[in-house]
Amino acid sequence: MLLKVENLQTHLHLKRGVLRAVDGISLEVGEGETLGLVGESGSGKTLTGLSLLRLLPKGSGRIVGGSVALDGQELTTLSESAMAHDIRGKRIAMIMQDPMTSLNPVFSIGDQVGNPLRNHEIARGAALRSAVVDVLSRVRIPSPDKRLGDYPHQFSGGQRQRIVAAMAIGCTPRLLVADEPTTALDVTIQVQIIALLRQIQADTGAGIILITHDLGVAASLCRRIAVMYAGQIVETGPVRQIYRAPAHPYTQALLAAIPRLGQKRTRLAAIPGQPPSLIDPPTGCRFAARCPVRMDKCAEAPPTTVLGDGHSAACWKLA
Amino acid sequence: MRGDAVLRTQWRFGWMRGLPWLPLLVLGAVGAFAAGGEWFLPYDPNELDLGASFKPPSWQDGGTTAYLLGTDNLGRDILSRIMAGSRVSVIVAFYAILFSGSIGALMGMIAGYFGGRVDAVLMRLIEIQQSVPAIALALILAAAMEPGLSTVVVVIVLTYWAWYARIIRGEIMALKGRDYIAFARVAGVSTPVIFARHLLPNIFNTLVVLATLQVGQVILFEASLSFLGLGIQQPDISWGLMLSDARQYITNAWWAITLPGLAIMMTCLSANVFGDWLRDRLDPQLRQL
Amino acid sequence: MSGFLARRLMQGLVSIVGASVIIFLISRMSGDPILILLPNDAPPSLIEETRRNLGLDLPLWTQYFIFAKNALVGDFGNSYRWEMPALDLILDRLPATVELAIFGLLFSVAIAVPVGVMSAVHRGGWIDRIGRVFAMLGQAMPAFWVGLLLILVFAIHLNWLPAFGRGTPSHIILPAIALGWYPVAAQTRIVRSAMLDVLDSDHIRLSRALGTPERLIVWKYALRNAAVPLLTMLGVYFAAMLGGAFVVETIFAWPGVGRTVVEAVFSRDFPVVQAGVLFTSILFVLSNLLVDISYGVVDPRIRDAR
Numbered sequence: 001m002l003l004k005v006e007n008l009q010t011h012l013h014l015k016r017g018v019l020r021a022v023d024g025i026s027l028e029v030g031e032g033e034t035l036g037l038v039g040e041s042g043s044g045k046t047l048t049g050l051s052l053l054r055l056l057p058k059g060s061g062r063i064v065g066g067s068v069a070l071d072g073q074e075l076t077t078l079s080e081s082a083m084a085h086d087i088r089g090k091r092i093a094m095i096m097q098d099p100m101t102s103l104n105p106v107f108s109i110g111d112q113v114g115n116p117l118r119n120h121e122i123a124r125g126a127a128l129r130s131a132v133v134d135v136l137s138r139v140r141i142p143s144p145d146k147r148l149g150d151y152p153h154q155f156s157g158g159q160r161q162r163i164v165a166a167m168a169i170g171c172t173p174r175l176l177v178a179d180e181p182t183t184a185l186d187v188t189i190q191v192q193i194i195a196l197l198r199q200i201q202a203d204t205g206a207g208i209i210l211i212t213h214d215l216g217v218a219a220s221l222c223r224r225i226a227v228m229y230a231g232q233i234v235e236t237g238p239v240r241q242i243y244r245a246p247a248h249p250y251t252q253a254l255l256a257a258i259p260r261l262g263q264k265r266t267r268l269a270a271i272p273g274q275p276p277s278l279i280d281p282p283t284g285c286r287f288a289a290r291c292p293v294r295m296d297k298c299a300e301a302p303p304t305t306v307l308g309d310g311h312s313a314a315c316w317k318l319a
Numbered sequence: 320m321r322g323d324a325v326l327r328t329q330w331r332f333g334w335m336r337g338l339p340w341l342p343l344l345v346l347g348a349v350g351a352f353a354a355g356g357e358w359f360l361p362y363d364p365n366e367l368d369l370g371a372s373f374k375p376p377s378w379q380d381g382g383t384t385a386y387l388l389g390t391d392n393l394g395r396d397i398l399s400r401i402m403a404g405s406r407v408s409v410i411v412a413f414y415a416i417l418f419s420g421s422i423g424a425l426m427g428m429i430a431g432y433f434g435g436r437v438d439a440v441l442m443r444l445i446e447i448q449q450s451v452p453a454i455a456l457a458l459i460l461a462a463a464m465e466p467g468l469s470t471v472v473v474v475i476v477l478t479y480w481a482w483y484a485r486i487i488r489g490e491i492m493a494l495k496g497r498d499y500i501a502f503a504r505v506a507g508v509s510t511p512v513i514f515a516r517h518l519l520p521n522i523f524n525t526l527v528v529l530a531t532l533q534v535g536q537v538i539l540f541e542a543s544l545s546f547l548g549l550g551i552q553q554p555d556i557s558w559g560l561m562l563s564d565a566r567q568y569i570t571n572a573w574w575a576i577t578l579p580g581l582a583i584m585m586t587c588l589s590a591n592v593f594g595d596w597l598r599d600r601l602d603p604q605l606r607q608l
Numbered sequence: 609m610s611g612f613l614a615r616r617l618m619q620g621l622v623s624i625v626g627a628s629v630i631i632f633l634i635s636r637m638s639g640d641p642i643l644i645l646l647p648n649d650a651p652p653s654l655i656e657e658t659r660r661n662l663g664l665d666l667p668l669w670t671q672y673f674i675f676a677k678n679a680l681v682g683d684f685g686n687s688y689r690w691e692m693p694a695l696d697l698i699l700d701r702l703p704a705t706v707e708l709a710i711f712g713l714l715f716s717v718a719i720a721v722p723v724g725v726m727s728a729v730h731r732g733g734w735i736d737r738i739g740r741v742f743a744m745l746g747q748a749m750p751a752f753w754v755g756l757l758l759i760l761v762f763a764i765h766l767n768w769l770p771a772f773g774r775g776t777p778s779h780i781i782l783p784a785i786a787l788g789w790y791p792v793a794a795q796t797r798i799v800r801s802a803m804l805d806v807l808d809s810d811h812i813r814l815s816r817a818l819g820t821p822e823r824l825i826v827w828k829y830a831l832r833n834a835a836v837p838l839l840t841m842l843g844v845y846f847a848a849m850l851g852g853a854f855v856v857e858t859i860f861a862w863p864g865v866g867r868t869v870v871e872a873v874f875s876r877d878f879p880v881v882q883a884g885v886l887f888t889s890i891l892f893v894l895s896n897l898l899v900d901i902s903y904g905v906v907d908p909r910i911r912d913a914r
């Protein structure tokens with residue numbers, strides 16, 4: 001198994017209390033597989049991605065429990081310098097949301113794409129230059145050899161996202177964490193980026209964790225998804241199966257909220273209520289307060305029920 | 320009732336929160352020396368006593384408690400001279416800030432309120448004023464006029480009016496669009512009255528902050544001018560002038576160089592700290608200055 | 609962008625002309641220059657003749673135009689004190705002043721950048737707090753006092769560095785420190801504030817996520833961004849150095865324009881004063897103009913803006 005996360009817990013120590021942002025997450029990503037991490041804002045999905053790389057806010061963020069194993073190697077116990085030198089950018093890479101701000105405006109793209117290669121001692125000098133040209137052409141930047149000295153503002157948004165992707169895949173990472181890579185882009189570019197990610201996967205065999213709130217994007221790229229709510233995973237499984245027959249009430253509500261053509265509705269179906277505070281989360285099922293089929297038993301934390309074929313959900317209704 | 324009393328106490332002392340007491344103490348001392356004059360001085364600051372020249376401060380070998388901070392080359396008591404020098408600092412600061420502030424604020428108000436060509440002219444004037452470095456301007460003025468206290472004040476006014484004008488102009492331009500100004504004009508209120516009753520109270524805070532922030536710079540500027548010999552002249556006493564005198568016998572009397580400079584630094588520092596505190600309470604937007 | 613620059617150059621020109629008017633008017637304020645040139649007991653006829661020769665009987669406006677016309681070709685008259693053209697005297701001393709200003713600026717930047725960066729990286733740490741205290745103190749100390757103290761400690765007491773004149777490389781150290789002392793506080797603030805902003809930005813986070821060592825992140829990738837506001841302000845600070853040079857040169861007997869003008873003021877040597885102040889003003893205006901030019905040079909985004 002490429003990536004095995006077990007019972008990961010990440011807490012944020014804020015002035016007003018300890019925020020249990022990621023509270024017992026377990027997931028697996030296989031070689032060449034794409035897992036979608038889906039959830040609303042505040043569900044903890046971004047922080048989960050950051051936890052894999054141990055890029056938590058200095059001072060306040062801390063992994064307090066659980067394990068993260070990449071190719072069998074435990075990451076939570078590595079030293080900071082080992083993380084920077086061996087893991088980040090080399091075996092796990094990250095792509096962030098906004099391409100307009102993800103690139104350093106005062107450095108050329110040649111320098112920025114070459115930087116991870118240089119830092120992880122993949123190449124130097126002339127070999128570095130050709131490696132940069134190579135990776136830029138792989139992400140379909142036209143005439144890369146002529147554009148090495150160009151600056152980010154000379155590229156379009158879609159191109160910038162590709163350049164960021166080039167920075168990420170330069171050292172051929174085993175796992176790519178893409179945090180909302182399409183959110184800041186318009187729809188036509190989104191398609192290109194998704195195609196790009198697919199192509200990267202085909203070329204390098206890397207695993208991808210796609211963090212998104214967009215169920216459509218998740219469906220177009222991922223084979224499996226994990227649905228997060230309030231710091232926990234409520235349902236995991238093959239994407240087609242979940243979309244066809246969602247098991248957890250939250251997933252059901254999410255899918256029901258997507259407006260469809262031909263529907264005769266004047267109002268969007270929203271989920272009433274708010275996610276619970278993660279500083280003092282409820283002990284039982286965290287979705288219970290908003291759940292349409294809540295029972296008394298839900299005051300206790302529900303077990304994860306396996307529904308077959310890699311599909312599981314945490315709900316008393318299924319137990 | 321206990322909760323109520325707590326609230327009231329907080330309100331009463333709220334404005335004093337974080338009051339920088341040490342700077343205020345220093346400023347108070349300076350003001351007291353300046354105003355009180357002869358009351359505080361242990362000696363006549365101009366009294367010569369060649370027999371007692373070059374006495375080091377009292378805590379050094381060779382120093383006596385008779386002259387707490389030592390004496391200069393003519394046997395004059397340094398402590399008394401420092402106290403006496405505060406008067407010049409206060410007077411210069413007062414007049415310089417009064418005039419540059421009034422003139423600058425008025426011009427800023429006119430330019431900001433009337434806009435258009437008046438404003439353009441003012442901006443050009445400000446640019447021209449800023450094209451000559453202040454010291455250079457002071458030098459020419461001193462060459463043309465007799466050096467002295469009035470020269471110093473004139474130079475500072477000519478240098479700083481633009482600073483006030485620019486900032487006040489900005490504030491007025493922001494205020495101009497407010498509704499109550501429009502109402503006043505529609506109601507036929509005359510412009511001077513608008514200035515006095517509607518605009519002035521709103522820029523008052525800013526003016527106070529600017530004035531306090533200027534104090535430190537005025538003190539440094541006057542010291543520099545007097546040091547060069549373009550400012551206060553003998554037998555008047557200024558800290559800058561003391562340093563200029565002491566320069567000649569720097570090898571003999573380090574205290575004559577260090578102590579008056581320390582007075583300058585303490586006063587300027589206190590003014591700056593107090594000015595910053597006042598700015599944070601009255602008009603934090605000025606922080607980008 | 610060239611349109612903007614052209615406009616700024618025009619503004620600069622207007623400022624310089626305005627400065628020349630001010631300089632001219634103030635010089636004429638001083639009373640009759642004749643009385644300085646000629647001995648006190650000169651006969652009235654000689655006074656009249658000299659006055660006519662020097663064109664001092666013409667209306668003020670005409671006098672100004674003559675002054676300006678002459679100034680444009682570099683004729684400021686001869687120094688009353690030295691028997692040579694005032695312009696030559698000033699130009700001869702100019703390099704020394706520029707050199708001092710440059711080194712003063714280098715000193716202040718050499719302090720401000722490391723302190724500013726470390727203050728931002730270890731925000732609230734001891735460098736940050738001590739730096740702020742020193743900055744406050746530094747802004748309350750007049751440059752001439754700093755110079756005197758430096759002389760007292762390093763030249764007299766320790767005898768490490770020379771206190772007067774210009775010659776060997778060690779001669780510039782103390783004057784440069786005295787001159788560059790004052791702006792350190794403001795520059796440190798700029799660097800610190802800019803670094804805090806940049807360190808929070810997405811591209812730095814991405815760089816860190818891709819394993820860039822922290823040292824590189826701070827001193828290469830963040831600093832270059834943070835340097836932009838400082839670099840664009842360098843023109844202003846250079847101008848401030850020019851202003852401060854008058855006093856510092858006097859203390860250290862540095863043979864620059866500043867000291868020359870100060871001496872000329874005391875000897876009522878008007879041509880030299882006029883030439884000196886005008887030249888300083890021109891440099892002053894140009895340095896401030898540099899700010900607008902350097903925006904384009906330093907920030908690649910603006911460089912390419914049509």
